[in-house]
Amino acid sequence: MTKILQYPELSVNPFGDRICKVFSSNQDGDCTFEDFLDMMSVLSEAAxxxxxxxxxxxxxxxxxxxxxxxxxxxxxxxxxxxxxxxxxxxxxxxxxxxxxxxxxxxxxxxxxxxxxxxxxxxxxxxx
Missing domain, CATH: 1.10.238.10 (EF-hand)
Structure with missing residues (x-):
């Protein structure tokens, strides 16, 4: 999650930590690659x-x-x-x-x- 929160789009987003938590498939808030792909899919213009x-x-x-x-x-x-x-x-x-x-x-x-x-x-x- 720490690495993902360093992306400019999330680092300045006041909900960056919440975004990672919602898309995380485990309880600790860490995102797997699949979680990251899900996040990018939902945040895309096509969603x-x-x-x-x-x-x-x-x-x-x-x-x-x-x-x-x-x-x-x-x-x-x-x-x-x-x-x-x-x-x-x-x-x-x-x-x-x-x-x-x-x-x-x-x-x-x-x-x-x-x-x-x-x-x-x-x-x-x-x-």
Whole structure:
């Protein structure tokens, strides 16, 4: 994994470690050559949007409970934004807005179906 994370595309990606973990076929996060090929296949422009969505969801699901809850969303935002830019109140407000927009069943978390629904509306997702 250390060697793979040195690739420029992953070294600057705030989710590089999560990408390696999701594509790793073993528990320690190390990637085999086959894992690496799977990763490149999913990240290629030719991969279907549904496959990309499934893997993105798994990358964002830090606790592995098949839902994107408040703690998962907090971790995603913290990796995308400098912690000093958002107050705790700002973070809470941002997460409330995300859930208000995307949480269709009002259970306080995003299922894969809800995540996929939001992604379908995003033209930037495939880039």
């Amino acid at each position: 279907p949007k549904s496959v990309k969505a499934e893997h993105a969801f798994r990358i964002f699901d830090f606790d592995g409970d098949d839902m994107l809850g408040v703690s998962d969303l907090t971790k995603v935002i913290e990796r995308l934004v400098d912690k000093n830019q958002l107050t705790e109140s700002d973070m809470e407000h941002l997460i409330e807005n995300i859930l208000e927009e995307a949480d269709l069943d009002d259970d306080g978390a995003l299922s894969f179906a809800e995540f996929e629904h939001i992604i379908e509306r995003s033209s930037d997702f495939m880039r």
